[in-house]
Amino acid sequence: MFSDRELGMDRSINRRDFINGVVFTAAAAGLTAGAAAGPAAAQATTAGSAAAGPYPPARKGLRGQTDAMLKVPHALRDRAFDMGEPQPTGERYDLVVVGAGISGLASAFFYRQKHAGARILLLEVGDDFGGHAVRNEFEVRGRRLIGYGGSQSLDTPSTFSHQAKGLLKDLGIELKRFERYFHEETYKGLGRATFFDKETFGRDHLAIGKDGLAKAPMHKEALKDLAGIDSHDWLKGLSDEKKKLRLAELTYADYLRTVVKAHPDVIKYLRHVPSGNWGYDAEAVGALDAWADGYPGFGGLKLVSKAHRLMAPTEARFWDAEDEYIYHFPDGNAGVARALVRALIPGSVPGHTMEDLVPAKVRYDRLDVKGAKVRLRLSSPVVRVTGDGEVSYVQGGRLHSVTGGKVILACQHQMIPYLVPDLPEEQRLALKEAVRLPLLYTNVVLRDWKAFQRLGIQGVRYPGAYWLGASLDFPVSMGGYTHPRSPDEPIVLHLNRACSVSDPDPRVGAVKGRVELIRTPFEQIERTTRELLLRSLGQGGFDPARDIKAITVNRWAHGYALEYGRPWATFFPDGPLPSETARQPYGNLAFANTDALPRAYADAAIDAAWRAVQDLG
Template sequence: MALGGFRSDDGVTRRDFVNGALVAATALAASGCSAAEAPLDEAAAWDGFGGVGDYARAHGNSHAMQAAGHLVRDGAYDTPPRTTPTGETYDLVIIGGGLSGMAAALEFLGKRPGGSCLIIENHAIFGGEAKRNEFDVDGIRLAGPQGANSFPVPAGPGSRGYDVFTAIGMPRGFEYLPAGGTAKALEFCKDNFEFQYWKDRSPSFGWFFGEQGGAGRWARDIWSDDLARAPYPDAVKADFVKWRSHVAPNGGADQSEAGFLRWLDSMSYKDLIEKVMGLSPQVTAYADPIVASAISGMGCDVTSARAAYGSAMPGFRTPQDLARLLEPEQHSLPGGNDVLTRHFVKTLIPAALRGDRSLDAIMNDSVDFTALDRPGNPVRMRLGATAIRVVHDGPAGAARAVKIDYAQGGKLFGLTARSVVMAGGSWVTRNIVRDLPEPHGAAYRQFHRTPLLVANVAVRNWRFLASLGLTACRWFDGFGYCCNIRAAMAVGRDRRPLDPDMPAVITFYVPVFYPGEGTIQEQAARGRFEMLGTSYADYERRIRDQMARLFGSSGFRQSDIAGIILNRWGHAYLCPQPGFYTGIDGARPARDIIRTAHGRIAFAHSELNGQQNWIAATDEGRRAAEQAIAVL
């Protein structure tokens, strides 16, 4: 997934919540009501159960955070507000405490020892989309990813990400535990993505065809016999085989590698599948949710074919070339890529995590929130703070400082920075950098962000899956389209193997998208409206109904569910439309414009890469930090 791995260069007791009508966050913002003034039952009905531990108050975009962000979007601070000056001046202020922001802070700390740095983060805990959900099921602690998960270990010195990996003390080897009980013969995907396509040949991965499948309903490992057991017409089966095994001809006038990439960026992945390869629209429909959940948040119709190429989708490489490309092993810790953000925090603010630098301590020890924003820290982090205005103190070319206003705890504050890195998303930056030059503004209008829902379901047992011989599933109607249980990684004292009689977390990545129904802007807006307008109770019902339909005949009972946590990401992905990478009609690509600093303000978003992953995020953060350092 773009939120996850780098592939190429480019007993919880079930909580009952108020079932009253949900007032959309947009209405709250338009009313001028602050997040703190939102009715308590309304926020609870939207947020739902958050789990246990330090991340319980920050799962996805919370109701309060959405409301605060929408006030900015809707112009509540277009006129400079009256703020309380903090009296602070920092060498560098970073807006955003995710992987890009932390990488920028690490670069600054290494190159400007003795300098001062503040990270402003709007969530209740650091990490951006690389955070965890935690459950306590009958005394057993479980974790699942809120969004970003899956990463490779960099190959060695000189490889991308290697020096960051080394600087933050990430381990280079991980141990996975064998399954236990009746699951000993099963295979598990190590993340939540590769079973969808990249490594989907396993008898433990199943496809639910429902009524289409007749008596079979479930089919395991459908690619092992070229879809012989799948209910597709023979001609469509042949197209699927061609999609997975053939390489589309290079139709560009320039046959060089650069020309090939420009040609791919001139069309959608749907056009490559259907017009260039001449395959059935059913192939596109099969690929749509894979592309949406793991690459762009949208379907093949609006996603550049180059994005599909960069994420190793079919149609570009022979199976042998693809196998070589996928050789770096992908890893996913219990909480996903929070392992990276917690290692960053331990490096930047050592006292914030109470234990030593072992993987066990960094992953499992609690956060000392009082240490994050402590005076005297070379790097400080201010949580629950939403930046609302960032503007040069005078003309950008001559200004000696940048003024920053932010909202925290229902109050507005102001401080000063000598340089700034904008490490949040494009949808935030375009609204709060108040003197943004028009070339940057026009470039940002080519950035289209798309929603995604990640649901972690804690179950008291998963015998209903094991009895089917499955650990990962794909289906074609109803809520979502896939789910799985990841392989069990040994972390510290936790040596518990995956046993169907024991609790586990089943994760659903759910794109909220409408392929072929309007422009990319219209599809993304419709998806956000649906996701932000649906109560926790309604999503809970949909998940329970889907699990009953999928697994009811194999023994699933509603009482098997111990808890459900929703992570709503309104702007989870950038969807790189055709032309995003190389520009349209000879124009400079939008991402190259954004990589140009504006006075004392530099821009760092993982989305600038076109595929979001931890290496892209850290690369962009470090580049922006270097630009910020250059003006000090």
């Protein structure tokens, strides 16, 4: 057990601006001077604007879906919301979009393409736009550092739809240019390590390379099983098709447990291998998808390298793709969100190219200006949408309403039945099926990364600890922003955690994990982070009290959209699929968001937006 002093908990760093979700009081109640003055003032300019407080990307401590952001949605869910009748603002729009994540912003963009000059209002519950695609900024030793707080990369763009590729082109985002901005040589010679924690494996051990793994605190039979796990045909005697059908019936953990008959330590070691990609662990991820992802245990099966109909949609989609994982702005897909806002609201984001999106300071005071064709209103949770287009939302501590000829709900689908209570029962039930997976994305700013250089690593995997892993940030330099090149320079260290509780049904595990996550105070996350980094990197000279300069925790209680997959989704792929029922247009309402597909990828958000605009006719 380490003391507060050893961990640096007593140090004054940029971390506690907004502890435990008490994020800038105006974000919770919208108590800005303009909004508090009433609806007339709310139309004037920055209604509920993030400009009223610290610059949103630079806010520290707990970010993402904070307690303040979830306050109104949870009150609706609990039937505890009562603010009387809304005050009409008198504002009328051709389109109102609920949610200003990538899908909501793309919905507005596509609608404007079809209806030039249309008046559009986007209403966003959070204090920043982008949804999960958010930006974290830091200032350390006079240097500006940029990190991503959620949606990470444009993954496998060769598989993008015509509409998604077209939108990126229209925004000036040329994927080929990322090839010269991603500097792989920065971490040349640095590998990855695995840290075995004593709570899970009996003693702390940092394994670097094969020699390190040979000394890992696992049973000798487990090490033997791992060494031969890909050299044996565990389903010998079955045809290729029957092997795949058998794998589709099993979770990855069950396959290791009942078919491979691996030592329990092997399952502990591999349990979280899928978690970063899927949002849940080997107890729920299907063995067929584990094979498709290249996880250990399938090499000896000699399966035909061909996509199978029972694989999850993304596995089949990516099957023949060979894209490198380099299509990444320094702030992740927040760069895409910024490009959309710049295209929708002239003057909101300086510059004209994809490169100058990076250094640009967003003009939050330009997002919601009276008379503008497109307005984006932050900290404005929607509470009701009627069939005739009246949209009610909380802002400035009051309930307001606007009117939209059409409405696109680009928000989380589980919330929609509370916003539109008169939906058909079948659609309401389908929308509630859209369970989201809870996640934590944390950025820790280090004064330097000498400890990593001394250890010869660029990241650490934690098979049993609180975090899944810790990695030095993507080496991307563009638009005048230069990623740290020398170990003497400050850098962003990115940590991630899939918070779902281990369960064969990821929907059950997500709900349990979300409750646990929301109840976890920021200080506990900070202490756990500092202690784990000390234990895993200490032999390289890492000192959390000295080396940690800032911490931002991005909490996504409702994170990844849950993609269908075997064996838990027995209705997949033949259907009926809940997402297909959920996304059916209703009157003048259409539904976007990644839940509509469901696939937790930026291109899916764009595709859902394009389809929603077509549904409006």
